[in-house]
Amino acid sequence: MKRVHNFSAGPSMLPLEVLEKAQKELPNYQDSGMSVMELSHRSGLFTDIITQAESLLRELMHIPDNYKVLFVQGGASQQFAAIPLNLKKNGKADYINTGSWSKKAMKEAKKFIEVNEIASSEDKNFTYIPASFEVDPEADYVHITTNNTIEGTAFCEIPDTGNVPLVADMSSNILSEEIDVSKFGIIYAGAQKNIGPAGLTVVIIREDLIGHASAQCPTMLDYQTHSESGSLYNTPPTYGIYIAKLVFEWLKDLGGLKEMQARNEKKAALLYDYIAASDFYHSPVQEDSRSLMNIPFVIPNRDLDADFIKAAQEEGLETLKGHRSVGGMRASIYNAMPVEGVEALIVFMKKFAEANQ
Numbered sequence: 002m003k004r005v006h007n008f009s010a011g012p013s014m015l016p017l018e019v020l021e022k023a024q025k026e027l028p029n030y031q032d033s034g035m036s037v038m039e040l041s042h043r044s045g046l047f048t049d050i051i052t053q054a055e056s057l058l059r060e061l062m063h064i065p066d067n068y069k070v071l072f073v074q075g076g077a078s079q080q081f082a083a084i085p086l087n088l089k090k091n092g093k094a095d096y097i098n099t100g101s102w103s104k105k106a107m108k109e110a111k112k113f114i115e116v117n118e119i120a121s122s123e124d125k126n127f128t129y130i131p132a133s134f135e136v137d138p139e140a141d142y143v144h145i146t147t148n149n150t151i152e153g154t155a156f157c158e159i160p161d162t163g164n165v166p167l168v169a170d171m172s173s174n175i176l177s178e179e180i181d182v183s184k185f186g187i188i189y190a191g192a193q194k195n196i197g198p199a200g201l202t203v204v205i206i207r208e209d210l211i212g213h214a215s216a217q218c219p220t221m222l223d224y225q226t227h228s229e230s231g232s233l234y235n236t237p238p239t240y241g242i243y244i245a246k247l248v249f250e251w252l253k254d255l256g257g258l259k260e261m262q263a264r265n266e267k268k269a270a271l272l273y274d275y276i277a278a279s280d281f282y283h284s285p286v287q288e289d290s291r292s293l294m295n296i297p298f299v300i301p302n303r304d305l306d307a308d309f310i311k312a313a314q315e316e317g318l319e320t321l322k323g324h325r326s327v328g329g330m331r332a333s334i335y336n337a338m339p340v341e342g343v344e345a346l347i348v349f350m351k352k353f354a355e356a357n358q
């Protein structure tokens with residue numbers, strides 16, 4: 002069977018074990034004579050799937066009892082609107098602008114709330130995470146993007162926002178390392194990076210933040226709707242939830258987030274160390290702000306980018322093209338990327354450097 006090393010930023014690779022289990026169960030799930038896609042979302046079999054998915058996620062992330070886990074649709078982008086619509090009280094919110102996704106979140110929030118950019122790294126093309134900022138104690142929430150998928154930066158420390166709820170877009174680094182959920186008011190993530198297939202969005206929300214949506218908030222964006230119904234107000238993305246459950250089981254079998262963090266640190270260190278040692282490649286990101294998940298790198302002679310991408314593809318190393326705003330290359334090495342994939346990439350990078358130096 003042909004399988005490439007897929008470095009896509011999203012949708013990204015899934016563990017082969019998960020795909021194979023899904024394949025085996027596809028036409029006849031648990032002797033129902035149906036696939037999961039064909040099961041009623043109100044059936045006992047699907048109830049078991051969604052219940053297990055939630056309890057596995059709670060176990061993996063040590064989610065405290067006063068938080069709800071919601072499985073919704075619309076992607077992380079839909080949450081950009083849902084957050085102000087649900088949390089608006091004083092009518093203003095603080096945002097830390099660390100890249101393209103933060104900017105999109107701010108642009109959307111401005112439709113509903115006064116947005117104050119309390120820190121930004123735009124002055125240096127988002128190559129670092131701002132170290133200091135002041136939270137307005139009257140702000141309804143503070144929004145951060147914990148991992149900047151496009152720019153390859155990440156918050157190494159979760160900021161302390163006092164009594165103001167911290168809201169985090171964790172789309173591209175959820176489940177990649179241990180975090181303290183109790184520091185957050187809301188964590189949200191589109192599934193297609195580190196959880197499962199596109200179409201599912203996970204929202205982890207402190208209970209006291211539910212039930213305050215503004216009157217104009219659409220029913221489907223009101224967290225209370227999904228909280229009260231156990232994410233079954235309407236038809237949820239059933240197959241995506243099933244695959245997420247398989248991914249959660251895979252993570253648990255491997256040893257949970259502690260083990261994932263160790264693996265991710267090892268993979269990222271291999272690549273960063275090689276880039277640092279090479280005089281051919283260069284990391285555009287400030288050292289103390291580097292992501293474990295998305296690693297951009299550039300070749301000073303930009304004319305070689307297209308050759309690099311093409312030659313890599315010929316060796317089964319896919320989707321390494323950097324985002325147009327950064328240029329160069331980007332290796333996304335989420336949980337499902339084995340260390341062998343990173344090693345294969347480094348072998349190729351050495352070969353390419355030697356041939357083009």
Ligand SMILES: *Cc1c(COP(=O)(O)O)cnc(C)c1O
Nearest residue numbers: 076077078102150170172173191
């Ligand atoms: C991919 C991504 C998004 C967009 O997610 P959608 O599910 O496509 O809306 C938002 N924020 C971050 C950090 C991302 O990586």
